[in-house]
Amino acid sequence: MSTAFAPGALLHDHDRWDDDPSPRMLRCARIVARTPHVSTFEFVSDDRRALPRAAGQYVTVSADIDGERVSRCYTVSSPPTRPYSVQLTVKREADGVFSRWLHDTLRVGDRLELSGPAGEFSTAFHPSERVLLLAAGVGITPMIAVLEALHDLGDATDAVLLHNSHDPSSVVFERELAALAEGNDTIRVVQAVSVDPAGTWAGPVGRLDADMLTQHVPDLTTREVFVCGPDAYMQHTVALLGELGVPAERIHVESFVLAEIAPPEVNDTAGAPGHTVHFARSGKSVVIAEGETVLQAAKQVGIRIMTSCQNGLCGTCKIVKIAGEVDIAHNGGIRQREIDAGKILACCSRPKGPVEVDV
Ligand code: FES
Structure with a gap:
Protein backbone atom coordinates (compact mmCIF):
# COMPACT_ATOMS: atom_id res chain seq x y z
CA MET A 1 0.00 0.00 0.00
CA GLY A 119 -12.16 -21.00 23.51
CA GLU A 120 -12.54 -20.32 27.22
CA PHE A 121 -8.94 -20.99 28.28
CA SER A 122 -8.01 -17.47 29.28
CA THR A 123 -7.28 -15.50 32.40
CA ALA A 124 -9.82 -13.04 31.00
CA PHE A 125 -12.62 -15.55 31.66
CA HIS A 126 -11.30 -16.60 35.09
CA PRO A 127 -9.95 -13.36 36.56
CA SER A 128 -7.77 -13.51 39.64
CA GLU A 129 -5.13 -11.35 41.28
CA ARG A 130 -2.82 -14.37 41.48
CA VAL A 131 -2.38 -16.88 38.68
CA LEU A 132 -0.19 -19.95 38.16
CA LEU A 133 0.55 -20.95 34.57
CA LEU A 134 1.75 -24.53 34.09
CA ALA A 135 2.93 -25.47 30.61
CA ALA A 136 4.88 -28.24 28.96
CA GLY A 137 6.64 -27.91 25.61
CA VAL A 138 4.71 -25.97 23.00
CA GLY A 139 1.83 -25.73 25.50
CA ILE A 140 3.57 -22.46 26.35
CA THR A 141 1.64 -20.68 23.55
CA PRO A 142 -1.38 -19.45 25.56
CA MET A 143 0.87 -18.62 28.51
CA ILE A 144 3.16 -16.27 26.63
CA ALA A 145 0.11 -14.52 25.20
CA VAL A 146 -1.15 -13.99 28.77
CA LEU A 147 2.20 -12.77 30.10
CA GLU A 148 2.86 -10.41 27.20
CA ALA A 149 -0.63 -8.97 27.59
CA LEU A 150 0.00 -8.36 31.31
CA HIS A 151 3.28 -6.66 30.38
CA ASP A 152 1.76 -4.51 27.63
CA LEU A 153 -1.08 -3.39 29.91
CA GLY A 154 1.09 -2.77 32.96
CA ASP A 155 -1.26 -5.15 34.74
CA ALA A 156 -0.32 -5.94 38.36
CA THR A 157 -1.62 -9.53 38.36
CA ASP A 158 0.83 -11.72 40.29
CA ALA A 159 1.77 -14.37 37.71
CA VAL A 160 4.04 -17.39 38.08
CA LEU A 161 4.93 -19.54 35.06
CA LEU A 162 6.42 -23.00 35.53
CA HIS A 163 7.39 -24.29 32.09
CA ASN A 164 8.64 -27.83 31.58
CA SER A 165 10.64 -28.69 28.46
CA HIS A 166 12.41 -31.87 27.44
CA ASP A 167 15.96 -30.48 27.29
CA PRO A 168 17.73 -27.11 27.01
CA SER A 169 17.61 -27.11 23.18
CA SER A 170 13.82 -27.49 23.15
CA VAL A 171 12.83 -24.56 25.37
CA VAL A 172 10.42 -22.38 23.40
CA PHE A 173 10.45 -18.59 24.06
CA GLU A 174 13.31 -18.88 26.56
CA ARG A 175 14.70 -15.39 25.86
CA GLU A 176 11.30 -13.74 25.60
CA LEU A 177 10.10 -15.20 28.90
CA ALA A 178 13.32 -14.23 30.66
CA ALA A 179 12.84 -10.66 29.42
CA LEU A 180 9.25 -10.57 30.69
CA ALA A 181 10.37 -11.71 34.14
CA GLU A 182 13.27 -9.27 34.10
CA GLY A 183 11.04 -6.34 33.24
CA ASN A 184 8.09 -7.04 35.53
CA ASP A 185 8.19 -7.41 39.32
CA THR A 186 4.88 -9.27 39.22
CA ILE A 187 5.95 -11.94 36.71
CA ARG A 188 8.09 -14.88 37.79
CA VAL A 189 9.29 -17.55 35.34
CA VAL A 190 10.67 -20.98 36.26
CA GLN A 191 12.11 -22.98 33.35
CA ALA A 192 12.58 -26.69 34.05
CA VAL A 193 13.99 -29.37 31.76
CA SER A 194 13.50 -33.11 32.01
CA VAL A 195 17.07 -33.93 30.99
CA ASP A 196 20.25 -31.86 30.93
CA PRO A 197 22.90 -33.82 29.00
CA ALA A 198 25.60 -31.14 29.35
CA GLY A 199 24.88 -30.48 33.00
CA THR A 200 24.72 -26.72 32.41
CA TRP A 201 21.03 -25.93 33.02
CA ALA A 202 20.63 -23.31 35.73
CA GLY A 203 17.00 -24.14 36.53
CA PRO A 204 15.31 -27.25 37.89
CA VAL A 205 15.99 -30.58 36.16
CA GLY A 206 13.36 -33.31 36.21
CA ARG A 207 9.70 -33.80 35.49
CA LEU A 208 7.02 -31.82 37.27
CA ASP A 209 6.27 -33.36 40.65
CA ALA A 210 5.01 -32.32 44.06
CA ASP A 211 8.47 -31.26 45.26
CA MET A 212 9.10 -29.04 42.24
CA LEU A 213 5.67 -27.46 42.46
CA THR A 214 5.68 -26.74 46.18
CA GLN A 215 9.30 -25.56 46.15
CA HIS A 216 8.76 -23.01 43.39
CA VAL A 217 5.12 -22.14 44.04
CA PRO A 218 4.56 -22.56 47.79
CA ASP A 219 1.33 -20.54 47.62
CA LEU A 220 -0.18 -22.53 44.75
CA THR A 221 -3.45 -23.23 46.57
CA THR A 222 -4.16 -19.48 46.58
CA ARG A 223 -3.86 -19.16 42.80
CA GLU A 224 -6.08 -19.63 39.76
CA VAL A 225 -4.24 -22.35 37.83
CA PHE A 226 -4.01 -22.78 34.05
CA VAL A 227 -2.53 -25.95 32.55
CA CYS A 228 -1.56 -26.59 28.92
CA GLY A 229 0.58 -29.32 27.39
CA PRO A 230 0.52 -32.86 26.03
CA ASP A 231 -2.19 -35.25 27.20
CA ALA A 232 -0.03 -37.21 29.65
CA TYR A 233 1.34 -34.00 31.20
CA MET A 234 -2.13 -32.53 31.63
CA GLN A 235 -3.57 -35.62 33.29
CA HIS A 236 -0.54 -35.93 35.58
CA THR A 237 -0.58 -32.24 36.48
CA VAL A 238 -4.31 -32.00 37.16
CA ALA A 239 -4.08 -35.04 39.45
CA LEU A 240 -1.04 -33.56 41.19
CA LEU A 241 -2.77 -30.24 41.79
CA GLY A 242 -5.72 -32.05 43.31
CA GLU A 243 -3.44 -34.00 45.65
CA LEU A 244 -1.79 -30.74 46.71
CA GLY A 245 -5.12 -29.20 47.64
CA VAL A 246 -5.97 -26.97 44.66
CA PRO A 247 -9.77 -26.93 44.30
CA ALA A 248 -10.96 -28.40 40.98
CA GLU A 249 -12.89 -25.24 40.13
CA ARG A 250 -9.63 -23.26 40.17
CA ILE A 251 -7.91 -25.56 37.66
CA HIS A 252 -8.38 -24.71 33.97
CA VAL A 253 -7.08 -26.91 31.18
CA GLU A 254 -6.75 -26.39 27.43
CA SER A 255 -7.94 -28.74 24.68
CA PHE A 256 -9.92 -31.12 26.80
CA VAL A 257 -13.54 -31.55 27.64
CA LEU A 258 -13.66 -33.53 30.85
CA ALA A 259 -15.97 -36.50 30.68
CA GLU A 260 -19.02 -36.65 32.85
CA ILE A 261 -19.07 -39.01 35.78
CA ALA A 262 -19.86 -42.49 34.52
CA PRO A 263 -23.17 -43.96 35.62
CA PRO A 264 -22.58 -47.07 37.73
CA GLU A 265 -24.35 -49.58 35.46
CA VAL A 266 -23.10 -48.47 32.05
CA ASN A 267 -23.40 -51.90 30.43
CA ASP A 268 -26.94 -52.46 31.62
CA THR A 269 -28.61 -50.80 28.63
CA ALA A 270 -29.22 -53.76 26.31
CA GLY A 271 -32.95 -53.22 26.01
CA ALA A 272 -32.89 -49.47 25.37
CA PRO A 273 -33.70 -48.00 21.93
CA GLY A 274 -30.92 -46.42 19.87
CA HIS A 275 -27.47 -47.55 18.80
CA THR A 276 -24.83 -49.35 20.84
CA VAL A 277 -21.36 -47.82 20.90
CA HIS A 278 -18.64 -50.16 22.17
CA PHE A 279 -15.28 -48.75 23.29
CA ALA A 280 -12.89 -51.61 22.63
CA ARG A 281 -9.93 -50.58 24.78
CA SER A 282 -11.94 -49.81 27.89
CA GLY A 283 -14.47 -52.59 27.31
CA LYS A 284 -17.35 -50.19 27.99
CA SER A 285 -20.57 -50.02 25.98
CA VAL A 286 -23.48 -47.64 25.96
CA VAL A 287 -26.68 -47.24 23.97
CA ILE A 288 -27.22 -43.71 22.68
CA ALA A 289 -30.27 -42.17 21.07
CA GLU A 290 -30.59 -41.68 17.34
CA GLY A 291 -28.71 -38.52 16.37
CA GLU A 292 -26.28 -38.53 19.29
CA THR A 293 -22.55 -38.57 18.55
CA VAL A 294 -19.75 -40.94 19.47
CA LEU A 295 -18.35 -38.14 21.66
CA GLN A 296 -21.63 -37.96 23.57
CA ALA A 297 -21.48 -41.74 23.99
CA ALA A 298 -17.96 -41.46 25.40
CA LYS A 299 -19.03 -38.84 27.92
CA GLN A 300 -21.89 -41.01 29.10
CA VAL A 301 -19.50 -43.80 30.10
CA GLY A 302 -16.82 -41.51 31.52
CA ILE A 303 -14.34 -41.85 28.66
CA ARG A 304 -12.27 -38.79 27.83
CA ILE A 305 -11.68 -37.97 24.17
CA MET A 306 -9.52 -34.98 23.32
CA THR A 307 -11.55 -32.25 21.60
CA SER A 308 -11.19 -28.67 20.52
CA CYS A 309 -13.77 -27.13 18.16
CA GLN A 310 -16.44 -29.84 18.63
CA ASN A 311 -17.67 -28.84 15.21
CA GLY A 312 -15.94 -31.22 12.83
CA LEU A 313 -13.37 -28.59 11.96
CA CYS A 314 -10.12 -29.04 13.82
CA GLY A 315 -9.53 -32.81 13.64
CA THR A 316 -8.57 -33.03 17.31
CA CYS A 317 -11.13 -35.75 18.15
CA LYS A 318 -10.04 -38.13 15.39
CA ILE A 319 -10.31 -41.80 16.43
CA VAL A 320 -10.34 -45.19 14.70
CA LYS A 321 -13.61 -46.99 14.00
CA ILE A 322 -13.27 -50.76 14.21
CA ALA A 323 -16.76 -51.73 13.05
CA GLY A 324 -20.14 -50.29 12.14
CA GLU A 325 -21.43 -47.36 10.11
CA VAL A 326 -21.58 -43.67 11.05
CA ASP A 327 -22.68 -40.43 9.42
CA ILE A 328 -19.82 -37.90 9.59
CA ALA A 329 -21.05 -34.31 9.24
CA HIS A 330 -17.63 -32.67 9.32
CA ASN A 331 -16.34 -29.26 8.26
CA GLY A 332 -12.98 -30.25 6.83
CA GLY A 333 -11.43 -31.75 9.95
CA ILE A 334 -10.89 -35.13 8.30
CA ARG A 335 -9.81 -36.16 4.84
CA GLN A 336 -11.59 -38.66 2.63
CA ARG A 337 -8.66 -41.02 2.62
CA GLU A 338 -8.65 -41.00 6.42
CA ILE A 339 -12.35 -41.87 6.40
CA ASP A 340 -11.61 -44.61 3.88
CA ALA A 341 -8.95 -45.90 6.30
CA GLY A 342 -11.55 -46.19 9.08
CA LYS A 343 -11.01 -42.94 10.97
CA ILE A 344 -13.86 -40.78 12.24
CA LEU A 345 -14.33 -37.54 14.16
CA ALA A 346 -15.99 -38.39 17.46
CA CYS A 347 -17.63 -34.97 17.83
CA CYS A 348 -19.65 -35.17 14.61
CA SER A 349 -20.03 -38.90 13.89
CA ARG A 350 -23.52 -40.29 14.46
CA PRO A 351 -23.92 -44.07 14.51
CA LYS A 352 -26.32 -45.63 11.99
CA GLY A 353 -26.23 -48.94 13.85
CA PRO A 354 -23.95 -50.74 16.33
CA VAL A 355 -20.47 -49.18 16.30
CA GLU A 356 -17.15 -50.22 17.82
CA VAL A 357 -14.28 -47.74 18.21
CA ASP A 358 -10.65 -48.12 19.26
CA VAL A 359 -10.85 -46.02 22.42
S1 FES B 1 -13.20 -31.51 18.18
FE1 FES B 1 -12.68 -30.47 16.36
S2 FES B 1 -13.23 -31.92 14.84
FE2 FES B 1 -13.94 -32.83 16.66
Whole structure:
Protein backbone atom coordinates (compact mmCIF):
# COMPACT_ATOMS: atom_id res chain seq x y z
CA MET A 1 0.00 0.00 0.00
CA SER A 2 1.25 3.48 -0.73
CA THR A 3 -0.17 5.18 2.38
CA ALA A 4 2.05 5.52 5.42
CA PHE A 5 1.26 3.23 8.33
CA ALA A 6 -0.46 5.18 11.11
CA PRO A 7 -1.27 2.88 14.04
CA GLY A 8 -3.54 5.36 15.80
CA ALA A 9 -5.67 5.72 12.70
CA LEU A 10 -6.43 2.00 12.75
CA LEU A 11 -7.99 1.92 16.19
CA HIS A 12 -11.57 2.39 15.07
CA ASP A 13 -14.51 0.06 15.24
CA HIS A 14 -14.70 -0.32 11.48
CA ASP A 15 -11.26 -1.93 11.47
CA ARG A 16 -12.27 -4.85 13.67
CA TRP A 17 -12.61 -8.31 12.16
CA ASP A 18 -15.56 -9.14 14.41
CA ASP A 19 -17.70 -6.76 12.35
CA ASP A 20 -17.73 -9.64 9.89
CA PRO A 21 -17.50 -13.12 11.43
CA SER A 22 -16.82 -14.93 8.15
CA PRO A 23 -13.35 -16.46 7.67
CA ARG A 24 -10.59 -14.14 6.47
CA MET A 25 -7.71 -14.77 4.13
CA LEU A 26 -4.50 -13.79 5.90
CA ARG A 27 -1.02 -13.33 4.52
CA CYS A 28 2.03 -14.86 6.16
CA ALA A 29 4.25 -11.91 7.02
CA ARG A 30 7.02 -13.59 8.98
CA ILE A 31 8.36 -17.00 10.00
CA VAL A 32 10.65 -17.25 13.02
CA ALA A 33 12.36 -20.50 14.06
CA ARG A 34 12.15 -20.97 17.84
CA THR A 35 13.74 -24.41 18.18
CA PRO A 36 14.70 -27.07 15.61
CA HIS A 37 11.07 -28.26 15.55
CA VAL A 38 9.02 -25.20 16.58
CA SER A 39 8.44 -22.03 14.56
CA THR A 40 6.24 -18.96 14.86
CA PHE A 41 4.14 -18.06 11.83
CA GLU A 42 2.84 -14.50 11.81
CA PHE A 43 -0.21 -13.55 9.75
CA VAL A 44 -1.70 -10.19 8.84
CA SER A 45 -4.72 -9.11 6.83
CA ASP A 46 -4.22 -6.95 3.78
CA ASP A 47 -7.08 -4.69 4.92
CA ARG A 48 -5.33 -4.10 8.28
CA ARG A 49 -8.24 -5.05 10.47
CA ALA A 50 -7.71 -5.98 14.11
CA LEU A 51 -8.67 -9.35 15.61
CA PRO A 52 -10.09 -8.73 19.10
CA ARG A 53 -9.45 -11.76 21.27
CA ALA A 54 -8.65 -12.86 24.79
CA ALA A 55 -5.16 -14.06 25.66
CA GLY A 56 -5.18 -17.85 25.40
CA GLN A 57 -7.92 -18.21 22.81
CA TYR A 58 -7.43 -20.23 19.64
CA VAL A 59 -8.25 -19.70 15.99
CA THR A 60 -9.04 -22.19 13.24
CA VAL A 61 -6.88 -22.10 10.14
CA SER A 62 -7.68 -23.85 6.88
CA ALA A 63 -5.71 -24.53 3.72
CA ASP A 64 -5.83 -26.77 0.66
CA ILE A 65 -3.24 -29.48 1.18
CA ASP A 66 -2.71 -32.10 -1.52
CA GLY A 67 -6.03 -31.16 -3.07
CA GLU A 68 -8.08 -31.44 0.12
CA ARG A 69 -9.36 -28.82 2.53
CA VAL A 70 -7.68 -29.28 5.92
CA SER A 71 -8.44 -27.30 9.10
CA ARG A 72 -6.75 -27.17 12.48
CA CYS A 73 -7.07 -25.11 15.66
CA TYR A 74 -4.04 -23.35 17.12
CA THR A 75 -3.73 -21.07 20.12
CA VAL A 76 -2.67 -17.54 19.23
CA SER A 77 0.73 -17.03 20.86
CA SER A 78 0.78 -13.26 20.40
CA PRO A 79 -1.10 -11.12 22.94
CA PRO A 80 -4.43 -9.41 22.22
CA THR A 81 -2.70 -6.11 22.91
CA ARG A 82 -1.09 -6.53 19.47
CA PRO A 83 -4.33 -7.10 17.58
CA TYR A 84 -3.26 -6.39 14.02
CA SER A 85 -1.34 -9.60 13.60
CA VAL A 86 -1.82 -13.21 14.66
CA GLN A 87 1.13 -15.37 15.62
CA LEU A 88 0.79 -19.14 15.70
CA THR A 89 3.67 -21.06 17.26
CA VAL A 90 3.56 -24.62 16.01
CA LYS A 91 5.62 -27.75 16.55
CA ARG A 92 6.28 -29.84 13.46
CA GLU A 93 4.73 -33.23 14.15
CA ALA A 94 5.93 -36.11 11.95
CA ASP A 95 2.34 -37.30 11.43
CA GLY A 96 0.70 -33.87 11.55
CA VAL A 97 -0.69 -32.97 8.13
CA PHE A 98 -1.17 -29.29 8.88
CA SER A 99 1.95 -28.74 10.98
CA ARG A 100 4.12 -30.37 8.30
CA TRP A 101 2.51 -28.14 5.67
CA LEU A 102 3.18 -25.03 7.75
CA HIS A 103 6.81 -25.95 8.32
CA ASP A 104 7.67 -27.48 4.96
CA THR A 105 5.49 -25.66 2.43
CA LEU A 106 4.17 -22.32 3.69
CA ARG A 107 6.35 -19.37 2.74
CA VAL A 108 6.23 -15.65 3.57
CA GLY A 109 3.61 -14.08 1.30
CA ASP A 110 1.43 -17.22 1.13
CA ARG A 111 -2.15 -17.03 2.35
CA LEU A 112 -4.43 -19.17 4.46
CA GLU A 113 -7.95 -18.86 5.81
CA LEU A 114 -8.50 -18.00 9.47
CA SER A 115 -11.66 -17.97 11.57
CA GLY A 116 -12.28 -17.39 15.25
CA PRO A 117 -11.24 -16.66 17.91
CA ALA A 118 -12.80 -19.26 20.20
CA GLY A 119 -12.16 -21.00 23.51
CA GLU A 120 -12.54 -20.32 27.22
CA PHE A 121 -8.94 -20.99 28.28
CA SER A 122 -8.01 -17.47 29.28
CA THR A 123 -7.28 -15.50 32.40
CA ALA A 124 -9.82 -13.04 31.00
CA PHE A 125 -12.62 -15.55 31.66
CA HIS A 126 -11.30 -16.60 35.09
CA PRO A 127 -9.95 -13.36 36.56
CA SER A 128 -7.77 -13.51 39.64
CA GLU A 129 -5.13 -11.35 41.28
CA ARG A 130 -2.82 -14.37 41.48
CA VAL A 131 -2.38 -16.88 38.68
CA LEU A 132 -0.19 -19.95 38.16
CA LEU A 133 0.55 -20.95 34.57
CA LEU A 134 1.75 -24.53 34.09
CA ALA A 135 2.93 -25.47 30.61
CA ALA A 136 4.88 -28.24 28.96
CA GLY A 137 6.64 -27.91 25.61
CA VAL A 138 4.71 -25.97 23.00
CA GLY A 139 1.83 -25.73 25.50
CA ILE A 140 3.57 -22.46 26.35
CA THR A 141 1.64 -20.68 23.55
CA PRO A 142 -1.38 -19.45 25.56
CA MET A 143 0.87 -18.62 28.51
CA ILE A 144 3.16 -16.27 26.63
CA ALA A 145 0.11 -14.52 25.20
CA VAL A 146 -1.15 -13.99 28.77
CA LEU A 147 2.20 -12.77 30.10
CA GLU A 148 2.86 -10.41 27.20
CA ALA A 149 -0.63 -8.97 27.59
CA LEU A 150 0.00 -8.36 31.31
CA HIS A 151 3.28 -6.66 30.38
CA ASP A 152 1.76 -4.51 27.63
CA LEU A 153 -1.08 -3.39 29.91
CA GLY A 154 1.09 -2.77 32.96
CA ASP A 155 -1.26 -5.15 34.74
CA ALA A 156 -0.32 -5.94 38.36
CA THR A 157 -1.62 -9.53 38.36
CA ASP A 158 0.83 -11.72 40.29
CA ALA A 159 1.77 -14.37 37.71
CA VAL A 160 4.04 -17.39 38.08
CA LEU A 161 4.93 -19.54 35.06
CA LEU A 162 6.42 -23.00 35.53
CA HIS A 163 7.39 -24.29 32.09
CA ASN A 164 8.64 -27.83 31.58
CA SER A 165 10.64 -28.69 28.46
CA HIS A 166 12.41 -31.87 27.44
CA ASP A 167 15.96 -30.48 27.29
CA PRO A 168 17.73 -27.11 27.01
CA SER A 169 17.61 -27.11 23.18
CA SER A 170 13.82 -27.49 23.15
CA VAL A 171 12.83 -24.56 25.37
CA VAL A 172 10.42 -22.38 23.40
CA PHE A 173 10.45 -18.59 24.06
CA GLU A 174 13.31 -18.88 26.56
CA ARG A 175 14.70 -15.39 25.86
CA GLU A 176 11.30 -13.74 25.60
CA LEU A 177 10.10 -15.20 28.90
CA ALA A 178 13.32 -14.23 30.66
CA ALA A 179 12.84 -10.66 29.42
CA LEU A 180 9.25 -10.57 30.69
CA ALA A 181 10.37 -11.71 34.14
CA GLU A 182 13.27 -9.27 34.10
CA GLY A 183 11.04 -6.34 33.24
CA ASN A 184 8.09 -7.04 35.53
CA ASP A 185 8.19 -7.41 39.32
CA THR A 186 4.88 -9.27 39.22
CA ILE A 187 5.95 -11.94 36.71
CA ARG A 188 8.09 -14.88 37.79
CA VAL A 189 9.29 -17.55 35.34
CA VAL A 190 10.67 -20.98 36.26
CA GLN A 191 12.11 -22.98 33.35
CA ALA A 192 12.58 -26.69 34.05
CA VAL A 193 13.99 -29.37 31.76
CA SER A 194 13.50 -33.11 32.01
CA VAL A 195 17.07 -33.93 30.99
CA ASP A 196 20.25 -31.86 30.93
CA PRO A 197 22.90 -33.82 29.00
CA ALA A 198 25.60 -31.14 29.35
CA GLY A 199 24.88 -30.48 33.00
CA THR A 200 24.72 -26.72 32.41
CA TRP A 201 21.03 -25.93 33.02
CA ALA A 202 20.63 -23.31 35.73
CA GLY A 203 17.00 -24.14 36.53
CA PRO A 204 15.31 -27.25 37.89
CA VAL A 205 15.99 -30.58 36.16
CA GLY A 206 13.36 -33.31 36.21
CA ARG A 207 9.70 -33.80 35.49
CA LEU A 208 7.02 -31.82 37.27
CA ASP A 209 6.27 -33.36 40.65
CA ALA A 210 5.01 -32.32 44.06
CA ASP A 211 8.47 -31.26 45.26
CA MET A 212 9.10 -29.04 42.24
CA LEU A 213 5.67 -27.46 42.46
CA THR A 214 5.68 -26.74 46.18
CA GLN A 215 9.30 -25.56 46.15
CA HIS A 216 8.76 -23.01 43.39
CA VAL A 217 5.12 -22.14 44.04
CA PRO A 218 4.56 -22.56 47.79
CA ASP A 219 1.33 -20.54 47.62
CA LEU A 220 -0.18 -22.53 44.75
CA THR A 221 -3.45 -23.23 46.57
CA THR A 222 -4.16 -19.48 46.58
CA ARG A 223 -3.86 -19.16 42.80
CA GLU A 224 -6.08 -19.63 39.76
CA VAL A 225 -4.24 -22.35 37.83
CA PHE A 226 -4.01 -22.78 34.05
CA VAL A 227 -2.53 -25.95 32.55
CA CYS A 228 -1.56 -26.59 28.92
CA GLY A 229 0.58 -29.32 27.39
CA PRO A 230 0.52 -32.86 26.03
CA ASP A 231 -2.19 -35.25 27.20
CA ALA A 232 -0.03 -37.21 29.65
CA TYR A 233 1.34 -34.00 31.20
CA MET A 234 -2.13 -32.53 31.63
CA GLN A 235 -3.57 -35.62 33.29
CA HIS A 236 -0.54 -35.93 35.58
CA THR A 237 -0.58 -32.24 36.48
CA VAL A 238 -4.31 -32.00 37.16
CA ALA A 239 -4.08 -35.04 39.45
CA LEU A 240 -1.04 -33.56 41.19
CA LEU A 241 -2.77 -30.24 41.79
CA GLY A 242 -5.72 -32.05 43.31
CA GLU A 243 -3.44 -34.00 45.65
CA LEU A 244 -1.79 -30.74 46.71
CA GLY A 245 -5.12 -29.20 47.64
CA VAL A 246 -5.97 -26.97 44.66
CA PRO A 247 -9.77 -26.93 44.30
CA ALA A 248 -10.96 -28.40 40.98
CA GLU A 249 -12.89 -25.24 40.13
CA ARG A 250 -9.63 -23.26 40.17
CA ILE A 251 -7.91 -25.56 37.66
CA HIS A 252 -8.38 -24.71 33.97
CA VAL A 253 -7.08 -26.91 31.18
CA GLU A 254 -6.75 -26.39 27.43
CA SER A 255 -7.94 -28.74 24.68
CA PHE A 256 -9.92 -31.12 26.80
CA VAL A 257 -13.54 -31.55 27.64
CA LEU A 258 -13.66 -33.53 30.85
CA ALA A 259 -15.97 -36.50 30.68
CA GLU A 260 -19.02 -36.65 32.85
CA ILE A 261 -19.07 -39.01 35.78
CA ALA A 262 -19.86 -42.49 34.52
CA PRO A 263 -23.17 -43.96 35.62
CA PRO A 264 -22.58 -47.07 37.73
CA GLU A 265 -24.35 -49.58 35.46
CA VAL A 266 -23.10 -48.47 32.05
CA ASN A 267 -23.40 -51.90 30.43
CA ASP A 268 -26.94 -52.46 31.62
CA THR A 269 -28.61 -50.80 28.63
CA ALA A 270 -29.22 -53.76 26.31
CA GLY A 271 -32.95 -53.22 26.01
CA ALA A 272 -32.89 -49.47 25.37
CA PRO A 273 -33.70 -48.00 21.93
CA GLY A 274 -30.92 -46.42 19.87
CA HIS A 275 -27.47 -47.55 18.80
CA THR A 276 -24.83 -49.35 20.84
CA VAL A 277 -21.36 -47.82 20.90
CA HIS A 278 -18.64 -50.16 22.17
CA PHE A 279 -15.28 -48.75 23.29
CA ALA A 280 -12.89 -51.61 22.63
CA ARG A 281 -9.93 -50.58 24.78
CA SER A 282 -11.94 -49.81 27.89
CA GLY A 283 -14.47 -52.59 27.31
CA LYS A 284 -17.35 -50.19 27.99
CA SER A 285 -20.57 -50.02 25.98
CA VAL A 286 -23.48 -47.64 25.96
CA VAL A 287 -26.68 -47.24 23.97
CA ILE A 288 -27.22 -43.71 22.68
CA ALA A 289 -30.27 -42.17 21.07
CA GLU A 290 -30.59 -41.68 17.34
CA GLY A 291 -28.71 -38.52 16.37
CA GLU A 292 -26.28 -38.53 19.29
CA THR A 293 -22.55 -38.57 18.55
CA VAL A 294 -19.75 -40.94 19.47
CA LEU A 295 -18.35 -38.14 21.66
CA GLN A 296 -21.63 -37.96 23.57
CA ALA A 297 -21.48 -41.74 23.99
CA ALA A 298 -17.96 -41.46 25.40
CA LYS A 299 -19.03 -38.84 27.92
CA GLN A 300 -21.89 -41.01 29.10
CA VAL A 301 -19.50 -43.80 30.10
CA GLY A 302 -16.82 -41.51 31.52
CA ILE A 303 -14.34 -41.85 28.66
CA ARG A 304 -12.27 -38.79 27.83
CA ILE A 305 -11.68 -37.97 24.17
CA MET A 306 -9.52 -34.98 23.32
CA THR A 307 -11.55 -32.25 21.60
CA SER A 308 -11.19 -28.67 20.52
CA CYS A 309 -13.77 -27.13 18.16
CA GLN A 310 -16.44 -29.84 18.63
CA ASN A 311 -17.67 -28.84 15.21
CA GLY A 312 -15.94 -31.22 12.83
CA LEU A 313 -13.37 -28.59 11.96
CA CYS A 314 -10.12 -29.04 13.82
CA GLY A 315 -9.53 -32.81 13.64
CA THR A 316 -8.57 -33.03 17.31
CA CYS A 317 -11.13 -35.75 18.15
CA LYS A 318 -10.04 -38.13 15.39
CA ILE A 319 -10.31 -41.80 16.43
CA VAL A 320 -10.34 -45.19 14.70
CA LYS A 321 -13.61 -46.99 14.00
CA ILE A 322 -13.27 -50.76 14.21
CA ALA A 323 -16.76 -51.73 13.05
CA GLY A 324 -20.14 -50.29 12.14
CA GLU A 325 -21.43 -47.36 10.11
CA VAL A 326 -21.58 -43.67 11.05
CA ASP A 327 -22.68 -40.43 9.42
CA ILE A 328 -19.82 -37.90 9.59
CA ALA A 329 -21.05 -34.31 9.24
CA HIS A 330 -17.63 -32.67 9.32
CA ASN A 331 -16.34 -29.26 8.26
CA GLY A 332 -12.98 -30.25 6.83
CA GLY A 333 -11.43 -31.75 9.95
CA ILE A 334 -10.89 -35.13 8.30
CA ARG A 335 -9.81 -36.16 4.84
CA GLN A 336 -11.59 -38.66 2.63
CA ARG A 337 -8.66 -41.02 2.62
CA GLU A 338 -8.65 -41.00 6.42
CA ILE A 339 -12.35 -41.87 6.40
CA ASP A 340 -11.61 -44.61 3.88
CA ALA A 341 -8.95 -45.90 6.30
CA GLY A 342 -11.55 -46.19 9.08
CA LYS A 343 -11.01 -42.94 10.97
CA ILE A 344 -13.86 -40.78 12.24
CA LEU A 345 -14.33 -37.54 14.16
CA ALA A 346 -15.99 -38.39 17.46
CA CYS A 347 -17.63 -34.97 17.83
CA CYS A 348 -19.65 -35.17 14.61
CA SER A 349 -20.03 -38.90 13.89
CA ARG A 350 -23.52 -40.29 14.46
CA PRO A 351 -23.92 -44.07 14.51
CA LYS A 352 -26.32 -45.63 11.99
CA GLY A 353 -26.23 -48.94 13.85
CA PRO A 354 -23.95 -50.74 16.33
CA VAL A 355 -20.47 -49.18 16.30
CA GLU A 356 -17.15 -50.22 17.82
CA VAL A 357 -14.28 -47.74 18.21
CA ASP A 358 -10.65 -48.12 19.26
CA VAL A 359 -10.85 -46.02 22.42
S1 FES B 1 -13.20 -31.51 18.18
FE1 FES B 1 -12.68 -30.47 16.36
S2 FES B 1 -13.23 -31.92 14.84
FE2 FES B 1 -13.94 -32.83 16.66
